[in-house]
Amino acid sequence: MSFNALYTDLSGYYDLMCEGINYHAQSNSAHRLHQIFGNAGTRHLDLACGTGPHIRHFIDSGYSSSGLDINQPMLDLAKLRCPEAHFTLQDMCDFGVDEPFDLITCFLYSIHYNSGIPKLKECIASVHGALSESGVFCFNSVDKTKIDNGTRARHAVEHQGSRFVFSSGWNYRGSGEKQSLQLSIEKTTGEVTQAWQDEHPMVALSFAELHELLRPYFDVHVFEHDYEKITPWGQASGNALFVCVKK
Ligand SMILES: C[S@@+](CC[C@H](N)C(=O)[O-])C[C@H]1O[C@@H](n2cnc3c(N)ncnc32)[C@H](O)[C@@H]1O
Missing domain, CATH: 3.40.50.150 (Vaccinia Virus protein VP39)
Structure with missing residues (x-):
C-alpha cells in the first residue's frame, strides 16, 4: 500500500x-x-x-x-x-x-x-x-455520515497498448474525523499486469x-x-x- x-x-x-x-x-x-x-x-x-x-x-x-x-x-x-x-x-x-x-x-x-x-x-x-x-x-x-464503504467507482481505459483499470472508493470507520480515499490501479501490457494500491488520508x-x-x-x-x-x-x-x- x-x-x-x-x-x-x-x-x-x-x-x-x-x-x-x-x-x-x-x-x-x-x-x-x-x-x-x-x-x-x-x-x-x-x-x-x-x-x-x-x-x-x-x-x-x-x-x-x-x-x-x-x-x-x-x-x-x-x-x-x-x-x-x-x-x-x-x-x-x-x-x-x-x-x-x-x-x-x-x-x-x-x-x-x-x-x-x-x-x-x-x-x-x-x-x-x-x-x-x-x-x-x-x-x-x-x-462522513453518508459514506458507504461498499461503493466503488471503476473504469477501464486503453492507452498506448496497455489496458488500465482504475477503482476508487471512500472508507470511513463510522466515528472520528478521519476518512480515506482508497484507489487501485492495474496496468496490463500483453501478459504482464502491474498493480498499485494507494491510500489517501483525508479529513x-x-x-x-x-x-x-x-x-x-x-x-x-x-x-x-x-x-x-x-x-x-x-x-x-x-x-x-x-x-x-x-x-
Ligand atoms: C483528486 S486530485 C484533484 C485534482 C484536480 N482538482 C481535479 O479535479 O482533477 C487532488 C489534488 O490535491 C493535491 N493535494 C493533496 N493535498 C494537498 C494539500 N494539502 N495542499 C494542496 N494540494 C493538495 C494533490 O497533489 C492532487 O493534485
Whole structure:
C-alpha cells in the first residue's frame, strides 16, 4: 500500500483515471454560480489544482487563472496544459497570495485533503484572506455520515497498448474525523499486469460541522451535487456543492 503515489510517481496516469470526468461542466457550473453570487471579477485560483483541467476551462472562459498544489509532479503537468497560468507549490491549509482572487475553487473533494479539522480551519481562514470583497469560494464535499464503504467507482481505459483499470472508493470507520480515499490501479501490457494500491488520508466531517466552520467567514449556500443545474441541497444526499460568499 502506498500513500498518494498517484500524485507523485504515478502522476502520469492521473488524467487517464479522470478521463470520464466532465471538467467542462464542473468549471461552467462554478462560473455560473460565481456570476450569480460573486463580484464579477475574473481573478481565479484553483486549490489542489492537480494537472490543471479546470484551469484550462477557466482561462478559455476569460478568467485569469492560477493553480496551487502540494505535489510538484502534478504542477509540472498543469504547466504543460496551461502555460499561461501561474502555479505555486503550497499546502492549501496555509497558503499565501500576492493579490486577492475573485473566485477560489477546489474540486474533486480535494478540500478533504486537509489532514484534520484544525488544518481545515486554517485552510478556510487562508481562503477567506485570499479572496477579494464578496469573492466566492466554491468546492464539493462528502458528508462522513453518508459514506458507504461498499461503493466503488471503476473504469477501464486503453492507452498506448496497455489496458488500465482504475477503482476508487471512500472508507470511513463510522466515528472520528478521519476518512480515506482508497484507489487501485492495474496496468496490463500483453501478459504482464502491474498493480498499485494507494491510500489517501483525508479529513472527515458532516455537512453540519462544515457549515459551522465556514459560517464565521462566509454566507454559505449549499447545492445538490449536479453540475448541469443549480438546485438547493435537499438534505438527503451525501455529496454537495458549497458556494461561500466572503463576509
Ligand atoms: C483528486 S486530485 C484533484 C485534482 C484536480 N482538482 C481535479 O479535479 O482533477 C487532488 C489534488 O490535491 C493535491 N493535494 C493533496 N493535498 C494537498 C494539500 N494539502 N495542499 C494542496 N494540494 C493538495 C494533490 O497533489 C492532487 O493534485
